Amino acid sequence: MELRHLRYFMAVAEEQNFTRAAKQLFIAQPPLTRAIKQLEEEIGVELFIRKSRGLELTTGGRYFLEQARQILDKVNATVNDTRRIAQHRKTVFSIGFVPSVFYGQLPLMVRRLRRNKNLEIVLHELKTREQVDALKAGKIDIGFGRIRIEDPDVDQELLFDEPMIAAIPAGNPLTHHRPSMKELSAWPMITFPSGPGPNFSDLTQGLFHRRGLRLNVIQQVNDLQTALSLVASDMGFTLVPEQVRRLHREGVEYMPLDDDNITVPVIACRRRGENPNAVMRLANTILDGLVENRLTGRYP
Known part of the structure; x- marks a missing residue:
């Protein structure tokens, strides 16, 4: 063949x-x-x-x-990485991520990895399901997502659970106090991303459904930035992970929730059964330190 x-x-x-x-x-x-x-x-x-x-x-x-598809993706990734290494004499380390994890520890991890002049860091914005496929195809070396996906070839490690907050139009009555999930459910909701699950949209809507609350989802969009733009336009609210509050957006206020233990996981994905090379060991060491800082309150 x-x-x-x-x-x-x-x-x-x-x-x-x-x-x-x-x-x-x-x-x-x-x-x-x-x-x-x-x-x-x-x-x-x-x-x-x-x-x-x-x-x-x-x-x-x-x-x-x-x-x-996976075989040809792996071949193409290998050829591209080989060309890149030959041109720059660097080791390529590819990271997949969902946008909502890029406002906390991940930029610090990338910055520290880039201090190694022999490394070239390549970033791929991918949904969690896409990260699993990319790992199996050899397109990325590690992924950071939000959704648990069972796959025999991929290990998923829970790094920590992150509080959820509400992104609400500035001046909305919900910004006068910590809103409850019940109060939020009475307002139009914007979810992201759109498309087939499992995805972050399923996760956030499930938080309401498990409490017996009905939602009025007026818009599903592809990404966080678009969701926040619609919030700023007074179209409705959306739920986001706590670290997104670092993304300052005119017309949007970030509010902690009145309900306890409303969290979303941050998950690292790696290929199962693969012995970590020197670059992966370095990445894991940096990641362990950043997660420890997060868990002990020395955020980020």
């Missing part, structure tokens, strides 16, 4: 048609058809169901597509 077989397979799977896939790959259709047939024979599994109107992935084909 060659890498071209995986690329050919992915093109056919995406197009669900040999003719369109061949055009995408800039090859003739007969060689493409033969290559897919050879791939199926080598694996010993039919990857496609041939129908009159096109192709459909089999159950095995769907699984193979997911694995092929």
